[in-house]
Amino acid sequence: MPDPLDARIGGTYGNGKSVSRDRSYLVSFFWGEPGSGEVHVNFRGYPGRTRIPTCSDLDTNRPVPCFSDPKGMVRVRDIAAHIYTANQGADQWHVLYAWQRGGSLYSISQHVAPPYTYTAVVRNLKRMLTGLVLVRPEP
Amino acid sequence: MRLTRRQVLVGAATSGLGAVGLYELVDRVASSERVRRAAGRFHSEQHLLDGLAVEQDNGVAVVIPPLHHAVVTAHVVTEDLRGAQRELEDTLTELERRYPPTPAGLGVTVAWGLPYFRRFVPQQADVHIPVDRRASGKAGRTVRALAHAIRFPSDPQGILLERNDVAVLLRSDVRKHIEDAERALFRGSRILRATSIRRGFVGSDFRAGPSLAKRMAQEARIDGADLIPDDAELFLGFTSTQQAALGPSKIANFETLGYVDLGPTAYFRNGTHMHVSHVFEDLASWYQTFDFQERVDTVFKPGVKVKSGTVTVSEAGPDAASAADVLDDFHRDGRIGHSSSIQSASRLVRDVVAPDGTVYTRGTAIPQRADFNTLDNPFAWSSKPERDTMQESPAAGLHFVVFNPTSDDFHRNRLAMDGVLPDGSRLKFGVRDRKQGFNAVLSTTHRQNFIVPPRRHRSFPLAEL
Numbered sequence: 001m002p003d004p005l006d007a008r009i010g011g012t013y014g015n016g017k018s019v020s021r022d023r024s025y026l027v028s029f030f031w032g033e034p035g036s037g038e039v040h041v042n043f044r045g046y047p048g049r050t051r052i053p054t055c056s057d058l059d060t061n062r063p064v065p066c067f068s069d070p071k072g073m074v075r076v077r078d079i080a081a082h083i084y085t086a087n088q089g090a091d092q093w094h095v096l097y098a099w100q101r102g103g104s105l106y107s108i109s110q111h112v113a114p115p116y117t118y119t120a121v122v123r124n125l126k127r128m129l130t131g132l133v134l135v136r137p138e139p
Numbered sequence: 140m141r142l143t144r145r146q147v148l149v150g151a152a153t154s155g156l157g158a159v160g161l162y163e164l165v166d167r168v169a170s171s172e173r174v175r176r177a178a179g180r181f182h183s184e185q186h187l188l189d190g191l192a193v194e195q196d197n198g199v200a201v202v203i204p205p206l207h208h209a210v211v212t213a214h215v216v217t218e219d220l221r222g223a224q225r226e227l228e229d230t231l232t233e234l235e236r237r238y239p240p241t242p243a244g245l246g247v248t249v250a251w252g253l254p255y256f257r258r259f260v261p262q263q264a265d266v267h268i269p270v271d272r273r274a275s276g277k278a279g280r281t282v283r284a285l286a287h288a289i290r291f292p293s294d295p296q297g298i299l300l301e302r303n304d305v306a307v308l309l310r311s312d313v314r315k316h317i318e319d320a321e322r323a324l325f326r327g328s329r330i331l332r333a334t335s336i337r338r339g340f341v342g343s344d345f346r347a348g349p350s351l352a353k354r355m356a357q358e359a360r361i362d363g364a365d366l367i368p369d370d371a372e373l374f375l376g377f378t379s380t381q382q383a384a385l386g387p388s389k390i391a392n393f394e395t396l397g398y399v400d401l402g403p404t405a406y407f408r409n410g411t412h413m414h415v416s417h418v419f420e421d422l423a424s425w426y427q428t429f430d431f432q433e434r435v436d437t438v439f440k441p442g443v444k445v446k447s448g449t450v451t452v453s454e455a456g457p458d459a460a461s462a463a464d465v466l467d468d469f470h471r472d473g474r475i476g477h478s479s480s481i482q483s484a485s486r487l488v489r490d491v492v493a494p495d496g497t498v499y500t501r502g503t504a505i506p507q508r509a510d511f512n513t514l515d516n517p518f519a520w521s522s523k524p525e526r527d528t529m530q531e532s533p534a535a536g537l538h539f540v541v542f543n544p545t546s547d548d549f550h551r552n553r554l555a556m557d558g559v560l561p562d563g564s565r566l567k568f569g570v571r572d573r574k575q576g577f578n579a580v581l582s583t584t585h586r587q588n589f590i591v592p593p594r595r596h597r598s599f600p601l602a603e604l
Contacts, residue, residue, distance in 0.1 A: 060473060060574070068430035071366075085366055086430040093427050112427065118365035 037114035055088035179241035190241030220602035246310035250589035263601035269399035274547035339513035363422030409593035456502025474574035
C-alpha cells in the first residue's frame with residue numbers, strides 16, 4: 001500500500017470497515033496531516049452482483065452511478081479492471097479500479113491528493129492490484 | 140522534458156518584461172508546424188487579425204488562434220498627452236513596419252479604460268464616447284458604451300475591479316514578436332508604466348495529442364492535469380474556437396448592430412469594447428467530480444448527446460439557445476449549460492443588415508473572444524503583487540479577453556451565464572452551484588472594461604481635440 005498505510009485492518013491507519021444490509025462492504029485506510037497531505041485508500045466488495053452501484057448525487061439527490069468517467073482498462077494477472085475517475089461517496093476525488101470476479105464486483109481506490117499525484121496514484125493502484133491476495137470467507 | 144518544481148517556480152517568478160520563464164515551454168511543447176499567411180491587411184479595426192486559419196474538427200469549422208498571447212496593462216505617467224500620442228503612435232507604426240497583422244507577425248490592440256478618459260480627457264469623452272442606446276433606455280439615463288466592470292452574482296467577494304488606464308493585447312505565433320513589442324512599448328517608457336503582464340497560450344495541435352494545454356498543465360504539475368483529454372484545445376477539455384461561436388468580421392464594431400449612438404463625429408467608428416478578466420480553473424474538481432456527460436451538460440446544454448470523448452461540439456447559429464430554451468432546461472434538469480445560457484444573450488435574435496451592407500443572420504454570435512489559457516497566478520508580473528495576490532506557483536486559468544459592442548452587452552452575456560436571462564428571468568442558484576454552468580470550478584480574480592478605438596485613434600484617443 002502507499003506509504004505510510006500498512007493494510008492492517010484495525011491497525012494504526014485503519015479508517016473503519018462497514019457492511020451494508022445488501023452485504024456490500026467498505027474497508028478504508030487513512031493517513032492525514034494538516035499541511036502535508038493525506039493518503040486514503042478504499043477497498044470495496046459487492047457480493048453477488050456485478051453492476052456498478054448507484055449513489056445519490058450530493059447536489060440533486062438523484063441516483064447516479066457510484067463510479068463514472070471510464071478511462072480504459074488495466075490488466076493484472078487474471079484481473080481486468082476498469083479505471084474510473086469521477087466517483088461518488090467515499091470514493092469522490094479518488095481514482096478507482098473496479099473489476100468482476102465470480103459474479104461479484106470489487107473495487108480499490110485512492111484519493112488523488114498530496115503527497116501523491118495522479119500518476120503516482122495510478123502506479124499505487126496498479127501495485128495494489130498486483131499484490132491482492134484472495135481471502136476466502138470463513139463461516 | 141519534465142521540469143522540476145523548482146524550475147517551474149523560478150520560471151514563473153521571473154516572468155517580467157522580456158523574461159517569459161514558464162512560457163518558453165510553449166514553443167518546445169507545441170508540436171505542430173504552423174504554416175500561416177505572412178501578409179495581412181491593416182484594418183481600420185485594431186481588434187481584427189488577418190490570416191487566421193480555419194480547420195475542420197468533428198465536422199465543425201474551428202478557428203486556429205495565435206499560439207502566444209499577452210496583455211500588458213499600464214498607467215499613463217505623463218501630462219503631455221499630445222507628445223505622448225505622437226510617441227506611442229510612432230512606436231506602433233514601427234511595430235507595424237516590422238510585423239504584419241497576422242499570427243505569423245503580430246497583432247497589437249491598444250485599449251483604453253475609464254480612468255484614462257476621466258482623468259485626462261473628461262470633456263471630450265462626454266461628447267465622443269458612444270452612448271449605449273439599449274442600456275440608456277433601460278436605465279432611463281445616458282449610459283456610455285464604456286462602463287466600469289461590475290461584480291457578477293457568481294464572482295467571489297474579493298474580486299478586483301481594476302482601474303488601469305490602458306491595456307495592450309499582443310498576439311502572435313512567435314513569442315519573440317510579443318517580447319519585442321513589450322520592450323518597444325513599455326521598457327524605459329516615459330509615457331506608460333506597466334501595472335501587470337498576463338501571458339498565455341492557445342494550442343492548435345489538439346488533434347495530434349497530447350495537446351499543448353495538457354502538456355503545459357502537466358509540466359506545471361497542475362492538479363487534474365493528467366485527466367485533461369489528449370485532444371483538448373483548452374484546459375477544460377472542449378474546443379472553444381468554433382467559428383460559429385465567434386462573432387464574425389465587424390459584428391462587434393460600435394456601428395454595426397446599432398446598439399450605440401456614435402456621437403457628433405463618429406470618432407469611435409470602427410472601434411469596439413474589450414473586457415479583460417482573469418479566471419482560475421479548478422481542473423481537479425472539473426475532471427474528478429464531473430463525468431464526461433456532466434461536463435458536456437455543463438459546457439453546452441443539458442442533455443446534449445455526443446460520443447464519449449468528443450471535444451469539438453457544434454455551436455452553429457441555428458442551434459443557438461433562447462432564453463425559453465434555457466428556462467426549459469432549468470425546469471427539466473435543474474441546471475443550465477454554459478454556452479446555451481450565454482447564447483440566450485449573445486446571439487442575434489433576428490437578421491441584421493449592417494451599415495456596410497453585411498447581413499448577419501439570426502443566431503449569429505456577437506462576441507469576438509480572444510481568450511487564452513494561462514499558468515499565471517494570477518499574473519505573470521504585477522507592479523502591486525500584494526494587491527493582486529501574486530503567487531509563485533503556477534495555476535491553471537484563463538485570461539478572458541472578449542470584444543463586444545458595449546460594456547452593457549458584455550454584462551448581459553455574463554449575467555446570462557449566472558442565470559439572469561435577457562427576458563428578465565432570474566434562475567435561483569447557490570453560490571458556485573455546479574448546476575450553474577462552469578461556475579462551480581471557476582473563480583474570477585480581476586475584471587476591467589476598455590474601449591478599443593479604431594486604428595486611426597488608438598494612441599491616446601481624444602487627446603488631440
